[in-house]
Amino acid sequence: MTTSSLESLGPFRKLSEDGRQLLRRGAMLVQCGPPAPILQPGQNISGAYFVVRGRLRVYAIAPDGTEATLYFINPGETCVFALNSLFNDLRYPAWVQAESDTSVALIPGPVFRELFQKEPSIQDVTVRALSTLVFRLMEELEEVHAYKLDQRLANLLLIHASAAGELPMTQQQMAAHLGTTREVVARLMRDFVARGYVETGRGVTRIKDAEGLAGLIATP
Amino acid sequence: MTTSSLESLGPFRKLSEDGRQLLRRGAMLVQCGPPAPILQPGQNISGAYFVVRGRLRVYAIAPDGTEATLYFINPGETCVFALNSLFNDLRYPAWVQAESDTSVALIPGPVFRELFQKEPSIQDVTVRALSTLVFRLMEELEEVHAYKLDQRLANLLLIHASAAGELPMTQQQMAAHLGTTREVVARLMRDFVARGYVETGRGVTRIKDAEGLAGLIATP
DNA sequence: ACTGCTGTGTAGCTTTTGGTACAGACCGAC
């Protein structure tokens, strides 16, 4: 954990001087790396989290140990634990992990509360963040029961691939995102490869035929 | 649609005179019945919805036509469409239906916006509602991938049963809630009946052994 | 080069779930 300047706070640069002063007074910039979880179910949340750099992954762990990604938090977005713990007494039910080297701005609860009351723009950001998350979760929930695994995998590939069509992710990770096992992912991948949609490598998947994948999603 | 007194607004009774005056000026009390959907994906939302009486069901429809319940809105709770449409430009992705005769207080967007800015208590209610919904959706998402259908059905029975252990719901409805088909529900029910957990009737299920059902959820 | 770790490819087998098809039971309207 490192406390440093807040110059890189992204969306927060637009705040008024008043807001920024509060931030300067109390906020911390926290650095985190991939392996260890940052937050665990039931853990106490000390403030509002804003992702500055990198990406956080919010996931659940089933009783049998398999993981499934609920959603991601990208730079400029808020973590909703904060909001859950600041405005509600619900225990937070998921795990959080940094995907890569990630910087998170941690704004202490009292400071954020004050900000929220004073600054309409903060109210707006907050409600918008929550609202967006609700939307994402609904989409995810809909996807889970409306689409089969091959379609969801195709979707994952298309969404997370770089512009060059490369996806730096192990099959184990993909399985975790989809809430399934590596073997199933491998099986589906073999199919995709056979159809010429993708090429697989160690830790990388290259998309060769995005149209094909997209078509798979449209009509099974 | 009927416009009438707002005396029964539940949580809103606690608002300041200022807030209630605004409500008196612009809000409507809308009555709706079970069969027809109230809202459809992409529909324009004209304000904030508060459920006063009855219950709303928010659900998704898959391309193949099967439904799945996302969550319910009970009396005293807010519908988040409103918030999505008032604070965000995201298209709403689900369907809404009244479960029984239901009264909904509809507060026009501009009125609610003004309320939100002036009244900290409204801010609180709003954020809390969103926050709770996020929590519920996460739980649901976790449940979907962590538990099997029999466990989820058992859970449904336990949660929705009356104090007397009666559940006035057809198997078709249960299937819709779980995102599966009636036949599967019937099959699972047969199992539950065989084990003495429940008794089935036309449109009703009676729980005989709640412990048994609960045990089913704990360890399959 | 050797070793060990991690990641991938594959082959069965089992369980779970979905789909089809049909029979019968209950209920209300006429």
Added chain:
DNA sequence: GTCGGTCTGTACCAAAAGCTACACAGCAGT
């Protein structure tokens, strides 16, 4: 009562997904 609709029960088959087990490939460290 009888008709028609809705709800339930069930049998059988197909598809999807999970589980186990193992072989091998790439990569890093020694």
